[in-house]
Amino acid sequence: MSAFVQYTVQGLAAGGFYALAALGLAVIFGVLGVVNFSHGACYMLGAVAAAVLLDVLHVHFWVALAIVPVLLFLVGVLMERLLIRWLLRLDPLYNFLLTFGLSLILVDVVKRRYGVSGLPYERPAGMTGQVHLGGIGLPTYSVFVCLFSLLICGVVWVLLTKTRVGMIVRACTEDADRSRALGINVGRWVTPVFGFGIALAGLAGVMAAPFRAITADMGGNFVIILFAVVVIGGLGSILGAVAAGFLVGLVEAYGQAYAPTFAQVAIFVLMAGVVLFRPAGLFGRDETA
Amino acid sequence: MTQQIKGSSGIIEPDLARRVNLDTAEHDVINPDLTRSPGKGRRRSPLRWIMLAVGLVATLALPWLVYPPVAMDIAAWALFAISVDLLLGYTGLLSFGHAAFWGSSSYVTGLIAINWGVPFPLAILGGMLFAMAIAVPIGYLSVRRTGIYFAMVTLAFAQMVYFVANQLSGLTGGENGLQAIPRSFFGIESVETDSFTFYYAAIGLILLGTWAAWRIVHSPFGRVLVAIRDNPARARALGYDVDRYKIIVFVLSAGLAGLAGGVFAISHGFTSLQELEWTTSGKVVLITVLGGIGTLWGGPLGAAIVVTLEDWLTSSGFEGTGIILGSIFVLIVLLFRHGIWGTTQDLFQRRRKAD
Numbered sequence: 100m101s102a103f104v105q106y107t108v109q110g111l112a113a114g115g116f117y118a119l120a121a122l123g124l125a126v127i128f129g130v131l132g133v134v135n136f137s138h139g140a141c142y143m144l145g146a147v148a149a150a151v152l153l154d155v156l157h158v159h160f161w162v163a164l165a166i167v168p169v170l171l172f173l174v175g176v177l178m179e180r181l182l183i184r185w186l187l188r189l190d191p192l193y194n195f196l197l198t199f200g201l202s203l204i205l206v207d208v209v210k211r212r213y214g215v216s217g218l219p220y221e222r223p224a225g226m227t228g229q230v231h232l233g234g235i236g237l238p239t240y241s242v243f244v245c246l247f248s249l250l251i252c253g254v255v256w257v258l259l260t261k262t263r264v265g266m267i268v269r270a271c272t273e274d275a276d277r278s279r280a281l282g283i284n285v286g287r288w289v290t291p292v293f294g295f296g297i298a299l300a301g302l303a304g305v306m307a308a309p310f311r312a313i314t315a316d317m318g319g320n321f322v323i324i325l326f327a328v329v330v331i332g333g334l335g336s337i338l339g340a341v342a343a344g345f346l347v348g349l350v351e352a353y354g355q356a357y358a359p360t361f362a363q364v365a366i367f368v369l370m371a372g373v374v375l376f377r378p379a380g381l382f383g384r385d386e387t388a
Numbered sequence: 389m390t391q392q393i394k395g396s397s398g399i400i401e402p403d404l405a406r407r408v409n410l411d412t413a414e415h416d417v418i419n420p421d422l423t424r425s426p427g428k429g430r431r432r433s434p435l436r437w438i439m440l441a442v443g444l445v446a447t448l449a450l451p452w453l454v455y456p457p458v459a460m461d462i463a464a465w466a467l468f469a470i471s472v473d474l475l476l477g478y479t480g481l482l483s484f485g486h487a488a489f490w491g492s493s494s495y496v497t498g499l500i501a502i503n504w505g506v507p508f509p510l511a512i513l514g515g516m517l518f519a520m521a522i523a524v525p526i527g528y529l530s531v532r533r534t535g536i537y538f539a540m541v542t543l544a545f546a547q548m549v550y551f552v553a554n555q556l557s558g559l560t561g562g563e564n565g566l567q568a569i570p571r572s573f574f575g576i577e578s579v580e581t582d583s584f585t586f587y588y589a590a591i592g593l594i595l596l597g598t599w600a601a602w603r604i605v606h607s608p609f610g611r612v613l614v615a616i617r618d619n620p621a622r623a624r625a626l627g628y629d630v631d632r633y634k635i636i637v638f639v640l641s642a643g644l645a646g647l648a649g650g651v652f653a654i655s656h657g658f659t660s661l662q663e664l665e666w667t668t669s670g671k672v673v674l675i676t677v678l679g680g681i682g683t684l685w686g687g688p689l690g691a692a693i694v695v696t697l698e699d700w701l702t703s704s705g706f707e708g709t710g711i712i713l714g715s716i717f718v719l720i721v722l723l724f725r726h727g728i729w730g731t732t733q734d735l736f737q738r739r740r741k742a743d
């Protein structure tokens with residue numbers, strides 16, 4: 100029983116990274132109609148930025164947690180302004196290819212600058228031990244990651260549903276043409292939304308820094324699992340991205356615990372099942388299929 | 389009934405692209421325009437035969453011009469790119485998971501050659517059939533989605549194949565890959581040891597694959613594919629089972645990718661997980677788009693450029709290949725979306741119009 104709870108927490112922690120990053124992917128897709136292949140590279144940039152900040156400027160984890168998303172937001176704004184923007188009117192496949200090329204560049208630049216071996220990153224103070232819940236010892240950092248990613252998803256949810264800005268973004272996601280007809284300047288929201296999505300990927304990266312090996316290649320497999328996540332959740336759906344993120348994290352953790360050989364394959368089997376029985380995704384509407 | 393509802397997806401997809409655009413400028417879909425699709429109202433001009441002759445001569449002269457193993461690489465990647473173009477240029481489906489077929493065929497080819505020592509064309513045939521066999525379920529599932537989703541789903545399934553191959557390390561050699569794949573060819577020693585002669589023994593397979601692609605594209609079946617690319621809903625209304633056509637071309641394309649992957653494995657004498665990795669899928673899409681989609685000439689052209697460039701970069705000790713390839717990708721997508729072949733054709737057509 101206690102082992103099961105531990106696996107669950109582990110799965111929810113891993114799911115937290117997927118949920119945050121997939122949320123970014125979903126918001127970007129919703130407003131821009133772009134599937135950002137470089138999301139994995141941006142996640143990697145977040146982790147590397149945290150490691151470099153700690154190493155060079157001795158910036159603490161907690162500060163990095165605030166600074167890095169802002170940096171990544173700026174990276175996203177630059178990407179959108181300089182590159183993505185030019186292809187928004189074309190078939191979404193073009194931006195898919197563009198961001199793929201971009202991620203090749205980013206990964207190789209980091210690889211050349213920081214090498215292929217992992218950068219070290221220690222768990223922040225106060226996060227090294229275990230917490231005891233009902234007699235079950237759980238790693239504090241995993242619990243923190245679960246709660247913090249849930250909190251961020253909750254904050255984003257409130258932003259999207261309760262504020263005016265959020266309503267505009269949701270309207271653009273829902274039906275850009277009609278929003279335009281209602282007098283919303285959709286074009287104005289494109290850049291900040293893209294930056295915001297990238298910032299979420301960066302945030303996931305910072306949180307993963309004490310958890311995972313920080314290498315230039317860490318985003319490669321991550322982004323493919325993210326694609327599986329959004330296919331499972333339904334690409335147009337924000338709730339779907341978050342729920343599927345946690346679901347995939349759990350599947351991965353249980354897989355690693357009970358059938359280690361097939362842990363990673365299990366995610367794709369789940370995706371195959373969803374594509375077979377609910378092509379639009381668990382939370383997607385049929386028309387987005 | 390569900391079949392028909394699903395089909396409507398095809399026309400919704402391009403609409404997403406228009407979400408953000410502020411005016412109603414005509415948008416460019418990834419497919420090349422109809423005027424450049426093969427054979428459209430165009431008489432078989434002598435130019436075509438001249439091009440074909442030049443292409444054949446170039447193929448045969450290649451090992452004289454570059455190091456023979458590199459020549460073989462160019463030929464294999466060219467066929468691989470053609471297989472991707474069959475889907476992307478002629479059916480309007482971007483497969484981002486073709487490494488699954490190229491890579492798995494390279495493993496099966498290698499295993500057959502190592503364990504049974506049969507002449508290499510037979511081993512490659514085995515690899516090709518295996519690639520087609522796994523393409524059936526992958527294709528069946530993937531064609532349920534179109535456009536960008538198709539790319540994501542094929543990418544994810546290819547990653548699954550990668551993980552399975554990694555797990556079956558007893559069979560695939562895991563991280564080490566398959567070493568010392570023999571190159572037996574009816575006991576003819578010069579083919580088995582000399583890569584220059586081997587090129588001429590193996591190029592027949594590549595040409596056969598290219599010819600098959602040409603036959604597919606110029607057959608009534610190929611015309612239906614183009615119809616599906618241009619307007620899936622109308623193709624369905626005309627009574628074509630769109631999903632079935634897509635699955636069939638997917639499997640055929642996987643077979644060609646498998647053929648190319650098998651030749652690649654035999655030529656190198658080893659294969660590794662790298663051939664199954666998503667970066668390999670990305671590289672072949674880059675080659676296809678760089679050369680130009682919707683034309684069988686694009687793949688060979690792109691392959692010649694990318695393979696030569698990579699070889700040159702590696703031998704000059706430059707390690708940032710990803711930076712160069714990524715930049716080419718970004719530039720092509722931003723500026724020359726029709727690829728080199730397509731852009732050149734556009735220029736010629738414009739000049740002809742001006743005359």
